[in-house]
Amino acid sequence: MINTPAVPPTAVQQKKMTIAIIGNPNTGKSTLFNQLSGGHAHIGNFPGVTVEKKIGSVTWEGRPIDLVDLPGTYSLAPRSIDEMLAVDVLLGRQKSVPRPDAIICIADASNLERNFYLFSQILDLSIPVVLVLNMCDLARSRGIEIDAQALSQKLNIPVICTEAHHGKGLKELKAAILKIEAGAAHLPLALFPNAFYSERNQLREKLQSPQEQAAPDFLVDRLLLDVGGYVESYFEHHAKNGLMDHLHEARSRLKAAGFAVPAMEARLRYGWSRELLQDVVQHPSDHRVTASDKIDRWLTHRVFGFLFFFLLMFFVFQSVFTWAGPAMELIEAGQGLVDGAVESVISPGPLRSLLVDGVSAGVGGVLIFLPQIVILYFFIAVLEDSGYMARAAFIMDRLMRSLGLSGKSFIPLMSSFACAVPGIMATRVIENRHERLTTILVAPLMSCSARWPVYTLFIAAFIPNIAYLSIASSPVVTLQGIVLFAMSSIGALIAIPVAWFLKRVCFKGDVAPFVMELPGYKWPSPRNVIFRVYNRAKSFVVKAGTLIFMTSILIWAAGYFPGDHSEQFQVQNQIEANDASLASLNTQIAVADETATASLKELQNQQESLAAEQAVLNAKQNLVSSQLVENSFLGMAGHWIEPVVKPLGWDWKIGVGVIASFPAREVIISTLGTIYSLGGDIGEDDEGLIGSVRAATWPDGRKVFNIPVAISIMVFFALCAQCAATLMVIRRETNSWFWPVVSFTYMTALAYVGAFISYQVGMLLV
């Protein structure tokens, strides 16, 4: 770099540093990242992988620093494209992140020997490292004493003891990082025998080509070491002929010399770790029974373990329903207030329709999910932070394996019974990509709370209220209840063969090891829990929210255009004017002098005739609205798909309802309300809606709805993916449009087939 212009030293100081944070799972890495970044992280995705990209930009003593949070891992030997990401970032091969100037390696102070396996791999990267021993307080309480200073001298790198959840040790950590010069190098640890390095160098020469940059040593090490790993399969597809043969020969030569891969790496690294820690760490005898072990004997007990687990799940589930309910009603009420305010300021017209039916409905459609996300995430964060989450996976693993999944899929799937959105967000605990995708794809089949309004309406309208078992004259087992139960379980039942199919056919040959650490129990840190809930809620509102909002506006526009709404607005104006005069009449009547009978009578007459006029206007308004919907793009689409939905027993109006309910299933209720000329504000238990749905007829006079049609609609909604929020969260979590398209396609196909069978079989029976 001869031509580099001279830079004043202060400017060098200001150069932006990139610091990567890496560590084993359960080391408090996210807590440390949140503390260091002050909670202001840009959250996105790395291109092509499902790994979340978290970058916190901070300025310490005038020096700008980007902190990059890498996913928790036990090893830098990548087995999948997602695991490769961390290696690529650390080697500066990930284009969206500059090569790190330093690495913070965080280790669990109670468990250094195992944590040092990853640490020793990081030391081979030739990048300056700061070692953080986190949860030093917890280690001390378990009788583990660490001489950090001696360790630092032995390793010749800074070693900082922290208690990240209390914010202790962060000042020292920042100071250590600021001492590192940008661009400084570090000698690799190089634990392997010379035979290995000479094979590595030969292999690197084989890889080199004039047009390509030389592969970093670390990557060639991985190629040689990781039998069947990601690096090997990458080069298998990209390298020139003869490379694979050379690789296999090199491995056999190493084996003959007594250094068989992959066993050599583990043996050498663990050997180094134990020897290094021997004089530095004092810990109690190996087979001591800890308090955590005693808790475990109860919480994983054959009887009490299950009992506790199911009681806990019941409590979580119940809380989501009971606590989210009022908050959701509050959001709806708030939306109603906003609508009212808009309506009082703006007269009926396209702008008002856009604001009320498009914008407000769209924002409400996003916010309505927040209470469930926040509550569910609160519990998930508490369970994870306390260490119970790993036990839940431990307990449920055997059952979930019969579906081809693992215990880690249980919580996400159970959460999806409340709402698939937080359920899919909870799949991040599943490290295996295929298992995670399978869980994401079946999660929307669980019967979420948005399906209940649909079930409630059609069951109330069409399923006879027959009680089969009554206790003290209150019905316990009813036909309506049985149908509701059947509708709530059909999705979960269908999920079994779907998961099986995905695992056995689509993601074949991938056996995910369930080798999982069971971290010691500890009290969850409130700060940590709040941070995580807040981040989840924020990322949902910002990322998925914008897309849900846009979808709602699109559906609004499709239902609004191209009709001429002037008559509708005119009638609406009259209705509102009449409403105002009615209100003033009512106040006049209320304050009127009881003795002035004549004038009171006069007022009451006026009121009556106005009310009658109002009823006529309302009916007209409903008729006009339903005609406008029929002639809108949405209505056209409904007519257009009528031949497709006819085998399901549906007319075009139901077709419109299904299309309009793409943003959210429950929208079908208000759409049916509009189409059946009832005006916009219709609830699922509205007598008027139930009545007009019952009365609807085909052009030839036959009734549209009967029990098979009602079942067909319910089965459709049980299995379909009519939920923009879910699809947007799948898009966000998988970082690809492919998976939401797959979800939508397969679920719509399932829903169609299910509805078809229910209707056709139903018609044979009635």
Add this chain to the structure above:
Amino acid sequence: MTLNQIVKGQVARITQIHGEDAISIRLMEMGLIDGEQIQLLGKAPLGDPLEFAVRGYRLSLRLNEAKCVEVEVI
């Protein structure tokens, strides 16, 4: 004998990890190396997976994963 055959509370010494597949590599990465001691602490309610103590931490393994680990009881 293999690791899935030891009884609760028993301490065994690892003699060999079978195979070179993803599972055996993961086991070695987690510190299951010949010569190392491992103790069975308990089982999940349905008898699988198992909880072990190794290198001072607690590890959960499925029966078929424990089968890859050759041990001798000490």
